[in-house]
Amino acid sequence: xxxxxxxxxxxxxxxxxxxxxxxxxxxxxxxxxxxxxxxxxxxxxxxxxxxxxxxxxxxxxxxxxxxxxxxxxxxxxxxxxxxxxxxxxxxxxxxxxxxxxxxxxxxxxxxxx
Amino acid sequence: xxxxxxxxxxxxxxxxxxxxxxxxxxxxxxxxxxxxxxxxxxxxxxxxxxxxxxxxxxxxxxxxxxxxxxxxxxxxxxxxxxxxxxxxxxxxxxxxxxxxxxxxxxxxxxx
Numbered sequence: 001x002x003x004x005x006x007x008x009x010x011x012x013x014x015x016x017x018x019x020x021x022x023x024x025x026x027x028x029x030x031x032x033x034x035x036x037x038x039x040x041x042x043x044x045x046x047x048x049x050x051x052x053x054x055x056x057x058x059x060x061x062x063x064x065x066x067x068x069x070x071x072x073x074x075x076x077x078x079x080x081x082x083x084x085x086x087x088x089x090x091x092x093x094x095x096x097x098x099x100x101x102x103x104x105x106x107x108x109x110x111x112x113x
Numbered sequence: 114x115x116x117x118x119x120x121x122x123x124x125x126x127x128x129x130x131x132x133x134x135x136x137x138x139x140x141x142x143x144x145x146x147x148x149x150x151x152x153x154x155x156x157x158x159x160x161x162x163x164x165x166x167x168x169x170x171x172x173x174x175x176x177x178x179x180x181x182x183x184x185x186x187x188x189x190x191x192x193x194x195x196x197x198x199x200x201x202x203x204x205x206x207x208x209x210x211x212x213x214x215x216x217x218x219x220x221x222x223x224x
Contacts, residue, residue: 035215042117042215042216042218045212088156100146100161101213103148103155104155
């Protein structure tokens with residue numbers, strides 16, 4: 001079945017770049033998403049990429065998509081302590097016709113001062 | 114701004130109680146979802162609904178039921194709460210294949 005895999009933990013120093021990786025299985029996914037969850041809060045959409053794109057940049061965030069390898073990454077430049085959160089990768093299921101998403105287990109990013 | 118609200122942020126119930134978790138969205142979204150989030154397990158889909166009075170089982174529907182009588186409201190029901198249903202419950206809504214908008218979550222503890 002469909003599955004989204006990501007590592008559970010990442011620790012970086014303030015000012016460094018963070019790279020969070022994700023692999024997915026559904027080649028028909030239309031959109032791939034990155035969500036951020038701060039402590040005690042719900043998930044908030046950070047960015048997304050359409051499946052026919054290779055890269056998307058939005059200020060400090062860069063999303064890279066390797067569709068052949070079904071690999072998605074999120075790079076956060078100049079990581080700040082406020083970036084500490086859990087980051088979820090998600091793929092749309094069945095082409096996204098009903099808005100169903102499959103989420104990874106989340107990567108907890110810890111930023112040390 | 115899309116707003117998804119959940120009736121409670123924290124809830125404590127006893128084993129065997131019937132529990133209602135309410136979710137309301139204000140953007141006329143067709144699709145609504147209930148997830149539970151547990152450490153090390155990520156988000157798991159319990160039920161979803163893509164229209165009023167429609168419901169579909171997700172990955173872990175056992176022990177839960179849902180109700181969607183109005184488009185804006187999606188309720189999750191625990192008929193007889195058990196301790197293994199202690200979890201964070203997240204509601205989300207979406208319009209077709211666009212992003213899902215999440216509520217703040219309800220942390221349910223079953224004693």
